[in-house]
Amino acid sequence: MFPVSRSLRSDPPETTVTGMESPTGPRDRLRAWLREHLSYAVSEFTAATALVVLFIALSLASPHFLTADNLFNIGSQTAVIAIIAVAQTMIIITKGIDLSVGSVAALAGVVGAIVVRDLGFSVWEATVVAIGVGAAAGLVNGLLVASARLPPFIATLGMMSAGRGLVFIITGAVGVYSLPESFQLLGNGEIAGIPFAIVITAVVALAAGFLLSQSRFGQHVYAMGSNLEAARRAGIPVRRNLTAVYVLAGALVGLGGMVAASRVSSGQPNYGIGLELDVIAAAVIGGASLFGGQGRIAGTLIGAFLIALVRNGSVLLGINIHYQQVIVGLIIWAAVYFDQYRRRRLEARG
Template sequence: MKTTDEAPRLAGGSPGVPAPSPGARWRALVAPLGQQLAPFTIVFVICVVLWILTPHFLTTSNILGNLVQMSSLAIIAVGATMVIVAAGIDLSVSTVVGLAGVVSTVSIVEYGTGVPLGLLAGVAAGGLVGLVNGLLVSKLGLPAFITTLGTLSVCGGAALLITDGKAVYGLPDGFKWLGNGTVLGIPVPIVLMLVVAFAGHFLLSRTTLGRAAYAIGGNPETARLSGINVAAILIALYVISGLLAGLAGILEASRVVSGQPTAGTNYNLNAIAAAVIGGASLFGGEGRIVGAVVGAMILQLIGNGSNLLNISTFWQSVIVGVVVILAVLYDQIRHRRARKAT
């Protein structure tokens, strides 16, 4: 008589446990790849459709214009993705853009700090807001949604108070280089976007900070028990998000060569949308910087295609909203299937 230990084993499996079917093994291999390639597929389809519908799409000026216009959103989306990976959210980034822009321009025009220090002041203002968000969320345990919604309002009001609700003009010619200059023929905003994307990818995929962010997003209590300083990591992630929003703010101010206190409207929604469309999960523990940049590109292509096809800006908002809902719905369905599988 055969004992339990002598029972047949399949492919190194446990006794009595049937090996997965070829179809199941194939789905397990293909599903993650399909999820990663989905945003790129969407970009390809949109480009083909626009190429067919309008001859003005595949022109050098239009392609460069799209990349320049999406640069600020992509930079913010990198920070948003890092926060979302750790199961957080930052809704304050849109008004941080305006605040950073006016802090930078007011520093230069009214206090004579010079362009370099003025730019640093704007970025630092964003980092300070991120630090406040991180401390409130990690140290006081406040919900990230409510906390960043509060700082969204505070930053918007602060930008209006600093400027008395008026745009800041009279900036030196050197200020506009960041938003309108070139490096080796490549517009500076595109260069900054690529640098931020590579740096964000490296931080999230190759450093202890990134590994800790994924662990916290997967299960914060388990991460804490494994020795991760959850509070410190969350603070660092929110500071990074604030710094990148500040960078986008001075970039926007440089592009229009003025400080606009209301700049950055809807960047919070669009940054989160770009992250989710690019594969980040609002449940935490999932997300890639490349996906966030591609998500920003999808949103930019929707706007550009609508303009080229003379579609109303009202419909553009509807289209973006539908895309966001579908992305979140897909994320929900995927997680329900994963829970059922376990």
Template sequence: MSETGTQRGESAGVWTRLRNSGAVSGVAAAGALIVLFAVLSVVAPSFLTVDNLFNLASQTSVKAVMAVGVTMVIITGGIDLSVGSVAALSGVVGVLLMAEHGLNPLLGILGGLAVGATAGLVNGLLVSRVGLPPFIATLGMLSVARGVVLILTGAVAVFGAPDSFRLLGQGVLGPVPIPVLVIVLVAVVGHLVLTRTRLGRYAYVLGSNPEAARLSGVAVARHTTSVYVLSGVFAGLGGMIAASRINSGQPNFGEGLELDVIAAVVIGGASLFGGRGTVFGSLIGAFLVAVIRNGAVQLGIGTFYQNVLIGVIIWVAVWWDRYRRGKFGARG
């Protein structure tokens, strides 16, 4: 076998091992979700009502869609702290395009996605071309996007979108909420990208060993930029779903949302050190975070305490990832 063929075979093997190791954590998170669901069904009688489950699914859709994009970034060893602000900016711009410029809902949604993609592109270029650490690049975008939202709106909610826009966040197809169908569609797209495309394979390799990826001829800058663009698109879609649920653009939407999204991805088995994660795991993590928050509301636990709990869960998940990586490394 040629040297190039050997390198490709080794890269494929690394990609498969890392992807599968993330799937194991996803299964563990699924078990925790089932247990939590069962416990809440007993201790909070209103948890299993149709209205609550419908609201839970709709609320989860925003975080789940955004988590798919953040998963791709984290797999490469990066981070995206700007998703909450980008979602708010996308939602506001999408509603403004419909309310003030007369665009139909489909074009307004596409406009919101374009805003997210642009923000993701800027993030990606700052990381891959300028050389800024992902934490700094996306932290800056968090502030820039939030500032632009406030400039555009004057910190006042934007109304005037057509009623048909509500379908994205409130509609149903038969008994199934449309936001749940969006989750399924995004999950399929994300899974195919990570498992069936060169971008997905290289994302795992970049997160595992970026220098080896570069020496193997991987276009590191291009692929790094691409995952940030995808993260921006999914953040934009999450922002449009949230705006649709209340048929308005809210300038304060998404404040602190990046905490829940990153928590969902980490709980689902992605490693903040890169090279590990799956769409399935992140979706389970998103539902787990949503069920924790929803159950806390059912039990009368305040938002401040919920934030403390989510933060502690992130600590535990990252500690477990470090412990697991240490054992894996010790075994070679």
């Protein structure tokens, strides 16, 4: 559906996402392209197969799984994970990581709830505010990474701590309640029987997929993740584009935080603790490489649904929440190992 990677054709010798010199002949380039895309098709097919198998297994294991209420809940839960996982995918493509998504989502959701309760904002106005809060946090992350040149891990680790601290300061560590019924629209509303959160997710996924696959900005994003120095030498405005990626990702995290708050009709200061694990897992399951330069929105959506089913199935089957964390950790290990294995195979085949 969407291209997996971009290479810098203007930087000799031409470098692919694996860091190798690419084949020089048209036929060799075509073969390399086919091998790479076939590899990712296999990755996504494997994830999709696991999703189907898990869906069938849960249908047989629990009589409550296929109920309308539970499927509605899965859709809403998946929406939050998917929206924020799309943001994480964009950052991972640039060879970065964002550990602050949980804190920023909580901050955006709390601020959105407060402006509705205390200032009389509508849910749509509050959503714009929440997106702005996320974008502001993303701007700070982007400037620290692109201009101050801090490692993404350190920059976003600091934002994770600062964001969570701000949430507790603003709320006094108490949830924001007494919200109007209209506040639940994003998380629990429907359009023609379809959860509104799913509609939002579809719009976000389509827009992000188009941006990455069809725009010059998307080409630059893949190029920066493949080889940052080569991208700089090719004339790509690395600082501006890298900052823009973090701002855009932060805006999506803010939107996801608002949807999450809407689901429970409250702003929860503890929301999002451990959320970064779920969204990173969703991205890498879908084929995004932690080594940068690779990732597809379609694959991320598959990964998000898989993680949501793991969470939902664990609850239905009475599996301890701590075991859920173990399962997600194992999934991350497996996905990253498969990514390394795939890259080694591509390098071996030249």
